[in-house]
Amino acid sequence: MQSNVLTAADRPARTPLNRNQITGFWAAWFGWTLDGMDSIIYALVLVPALTELLPKSGFTATPAHIGLAGSILFALFLVGWGLSFIWGPIADRFGRTRVLAATIFGYALFTGLAAMSQNVWELxxxxxxxxxxxGGEWALAGTYVAEAWPEDRRKMGAGYLQTGYYAGFFIAAALNYTVGAHYGWRAMFLCGLVPVVVSIFTLLKVREPERWEKIQDKPVQRSPLRTIFNAEYARRTLVNSVLLTVAIIGLWAGAVYEPAAIIQLALKEGMTHIQAVHMASIGTGILSIGTILGCLALPVMAERIGRKGTLAFYFLGMAVCIALGFGWAFYLPNGLDTFITVLFFLGFFGGNFAMFSLWLPEQYETRVRATAFAFNTSIGRFIGAGVNFLLAAAIASSGTLGTPVAYTALAFLAGIAVIPFAMETRGQALPQ
Structure with a gap:
């Protein structure tokens, strides 16, 4: 009797990657890594930066004022992310790699300049x-990997790419543990200038994906932004925007507020300020490890049970972990260890962002793919910014960080209700 079990030799070989695909991936990955590093630097230095800058801006540096100002500044950061939708149409017109380099250069430059801030307005x-x-780097990096990698490898490529953002969290945590703890928050922002090197490398070494080059001779019927709202794409564009809004609302619970929460818990347990900063760095590192594992597991699960089922699983995990971490562990008498333990699982389910790197390119054709990716991610950031203003007001009025953040878990439950309306693309090739 013959066995139906495939041996390793029987399994079809994966398509080998050429030099440009490998070089392009690492350029996108390092850009996304340093993007993540720059993003989380603000969360890690939030308390010391605002403690110094608020008095210079005419405000006392109370916990309530720090929480309020921190939420407002993060909301403005999200507005900037939202404005990044401009990169999508530019990339569909002029190419992925050149525009990717421009986005990396931009965020590196202004992160470095933040070190020169003399008040909260400048920051x-x-x-x-x-x-x-x-905000533009994710759309361009995700689009590039989806188009440049062969069909049998691009799904895992999306998962590999997304690990970069959270590897950036880990790097930022390590920098905060060393540079930040000893040289202060301004030195941390100066570290954000490093991606300039990656942008130059991307511009000089990485060629455009063949998919994009093949469509350049075809006549353009209408603008990409109008196309993603035509009869074919309107529903999926709306649903994707809602799902990304949900994911972004949960972002500050898992990333932006966890360092401040850890510092508060550590100080309450009698640690010094430097020890509390070290604990925030350790907690961010643990969160990052969990998220990297979640990003790697997601493509495998998405191929087995589908895109919609996998995202529902990750959203449910986010809802549970946010509620447990900020609504329960944060208020325990000695809750620091418990809170950090929950952070690992919160990080794992935070890998839901890898789904969008995999899923969004599958729903749009090449001539509008970057525009669709950028628009879907950006609209969620605008709405997320508005929700963050409400969250800031709730933190200020209640005088506590935990409960208002815990309520963001409800957004993920709403997201689960929207998932059935999304487009399932498991088993489908990337559209040309």
Whole structure:
């Protein structure tokens, strides 16, 4: 009797990657890694930066004022992310790699300039402008990998790419543990200038994907932005925007507020300020490890049970972990260890962002893919910014960080209700 079990030799070989695909991936990955590093630097230095800058801006540096100002500045950062939708149509017209290099250069420059801030207003402007670059990098990197990698490898490529953002969290945590703890928050922002090197490398070394080059001779019927709202694409564009809004609302619970929460818990347990900063770095590192594992697991699960079922699983995990972490562990008498333990699982389910790197390119053709990716991610950031203003007001009025953030878990339950309306693309090739 013959066995139906395939041996390793029987399994079809994966398509080998050529030099440009490998070089392009690492350029996109390092850009996304340093994007993540720049994003989380603000969360890690939030307390010391605002403690110094608020008095210079005419405000006392109370926990309530720090929470309020921190939420407003992050909301402005999200507005910058939202404005990054401009990169999509530019990339569909002029190419993925050149525009990708421009986004990396932009967020690196304005993150470095944030080190020169003399008051909260200057810091807010620099974070707004950095957000424009940071928001565009994801859309361009995700589009590039989807188009450049062969069909049998691009799904895992999306998962590999998304690990970069959270590897950036880990790098930022390590920098905060060393550079930030000893040289202060301004030195941390100066570290954000490093991606300039990646942008130059991307511009000089990486060629455009063949998919994009093949469509350049075809006549353009209408603008990409109008196309993603035609009869074919309107529903999926709306649903994708809602789902990304949900994911972004949960972002500050898992990333932006966890360092501040850890610092508060550590100080309450009698640690010094430097020890509390170290604990925030450790907690961010643990969150990052969990998220990297979640990003790697997601493509495998998405191929087995489908895109919609996998995203529902990750959204449910986010809802549970946010509620447990900020609504329960944060208020335990000695809750620091419990809170950090929950962070690992919160990080794993935070890998839901890898789904969009995999899923969004599958729903749009090449001539509008970057525009669709950028628009879907950006509209969620605008709405997320508005929700963050409400969250800031709730933190200020209640005088506590935990409960208002815990309520963001409800957004993921709403997202689960929207998922059935999304487009399932498991088993389908990337559209030309």
């Amino acid at each position: 807010a402007v620099f974070r707004l402008l950095a957000g424009v670059g940071i």
